Amino acid sequence: MSKKLHLLVVFALLIGLVGAFAQPAAAQQPVKELTILWAEWDPAVYLAELMKDYEKEAGVKVTVKQEPWGSFLDVVSKEWAAKGTAFDLVVGDSQWLGQAATQGHYVELTDFLKETGLAETVTEATLKYYAEYPTGSGRYWAFPTEGDANGMAYRKDLFEDPDEMAAFKEKYGYDLGVPKTWAELMDIAKFFTRPDQNLYGVAIYTQKDYDAITMGFQNVMWGFGGEWADENNDPRGAINSPGAVEALEFYRELWTCCAPPGSSNIFFPEVNNYFISGQVAMGMNYFAFFPALANPATNPYAEVTGYFAMPAGPTGKRYAALGGQGMSINAYLPPERIEAAKELIKWFGREDVQMKWALLGGYTCNKKVLASPEFLEVAPFNAAFAESMEMVKDFWNVPVYADLLEVAQRELHAYVVGGEGTAKERLDIIAEEHYKILSAAGLIKEAAPAATETAQ
């Protein structure tokens, strides 16, 4: 018995010793690999290419794991639920910020971005929308990585055809060209809508599933003076204001008059498909999807495709719905991996790296690179992109954004595509339901203090 007891004690001591030495040894091990999770699309491929340089410089192998857009949020959420470490960094959507920050899924990067000076390198709008939560608080949770916004692609061969130009001038009394206002865009869309030639004016977002129709509508709404809420986060009187109502009527008219039949549930791939197949004169899409239109291998009209930033509404102001993502660090990592992830972000934020990122095809948020001639000339849509990034706005990024989005999607789709009710009725419903959701979440403010919770 005593022999067994001795053996047991020796065994326990051995385990203790191994444990005691193994722990510090593991902590001292330098991190040799990191994983970034992102959606499955071209920019992720460019990022993977860029990260080969980091391996050469820092000796850390970086894997860019890609998830299809449809399951990207689900994969990230599952990891959050499990407090998992399947990825070290995630290039997440701007709308997730509130949820991820308040629920502790992201490492706060405020001090890091300020101390390293990285916060100063990116444009104000990208820092505000991709990194900051709550908006105006000066607290950052991500490093702006892939800037993106809605823009428009158009067929230059049609717009610059002398016969078309003459016919347009005769009909509308002004020159055919890149539209400066939404009213002009409507005229052009109507002009090119020729069902007998299987040609339509414009392809716009209408998909119901996630956020497409809301994103598309926002481009118009802000220019018409509508807002998702007032400065106290009260949506009543803002989202159903006369400007917003007019904007919704405009969006429906644009879709019914000038979009290809069958485009009742479309998002970025379908818009590009309509454009590539020569069915539309203009197409609304995120800039991140324009490389496919500029590539002659995928778009037969690539050489004659032009790009422009969103036109102005009756208020004279121009806005573009924000896309894009910031790079955040998984809060459930051990300290040494968090440090390694910060080192990676520090490297990624360097101006020369940002320039290479932009030249590879990534949409940099770096102020200097965005303004550089190399960037503006490297792709035909970069000038419009740089212009758009100065006028971006976003949907809500509060923790209850998904609840707000579901209501907006349902009501906007019912009116624009289904033609059910009036624009005013639908927006009144959105205002009331959004008010209920925001009130329940404690986000409606009594007075108007400094910072608003929305990303407006």
Added chain:
Amino acid sequence: MTATTALQAEKVAQRRQVRRISDKTIQTAFILPTMMLLILWNIFPLFYSLYLSFTEYSVITGTPPRWVGFENYRNILSDPLIWKYFALTGRFALLSVGLQTIIGFVMAMIVRAKFRGSGFITTLILIPMMLSPVVVGKFWAMIYNPTFGPLNYLLGMPPPRGPDWLANPQFALWAVVLVDVWMWSPFVMLLCLSGLKAIPEYLYEAAAIDRASAWFQFWRITLPQVAPLLMIAILFRTIEAFKQFDVVMGLTGGGPGDATELVAVKLYRIAFLGRFDTGIASAFAYIVLIIIVAISNLYIRYLNRLRGEA
């Protein structure tokens, strides 16, 4: 010496008894892993989600569930939109299962008769139910497309005259029903066919001797004999109709507006898609489950009555 030998023999016997595993133990050893898996994957989630349905809980927040009693159930059942979606799902189930039953039964009657190529045709008919529902949804979205989809051409309404089936709130549900009928009528046909082939030939011979009409034979022999299997097909299809998700997401995403927002689609929106309202989603799932169990019970009672009569 004799006592020692006896003692040793007893010890050996005891050891043998220990080594020999009884049939009962073997049975338990084989069943236990399956039981454990069943408990782990089915029984535990079932009861855990029942518990969650009485809590305020989001799976991604990291905060523990908070007991709220029947509040989730109250909120769901007092939401007029949820009732609208239940009514819509009921309408979908009624239309879809009704048409599948009729078409499936008719197809079974047709392919029951042996003719040249009947086996090949039966196999062809079964193909739709073997396809992935998401693929079917996307495929049919193209068929419905008013610009290039063949449906409007077949109906003699080439563009731009043909309707946009999926954009019209009046037609969208019918469009989903049509796809579901196309996909699952073969399943009903298959079950009916096995029922039809099991009917003894002498029943028809006896009826023929009695100069029974074809209609009489169908009404008094064919239908009653096939009815139990037909009821099983209807039962399965009704349950599936309440769970319909993939085809809707592939075709309309629940739109236009919420014209095709069936309960499974709504449940998905609550449980995932950024909301992750796990507590409310669990309560909603239990309400759907209770309705399915209630409907299934009605079917099973009727089925038992049919069997009793048979």
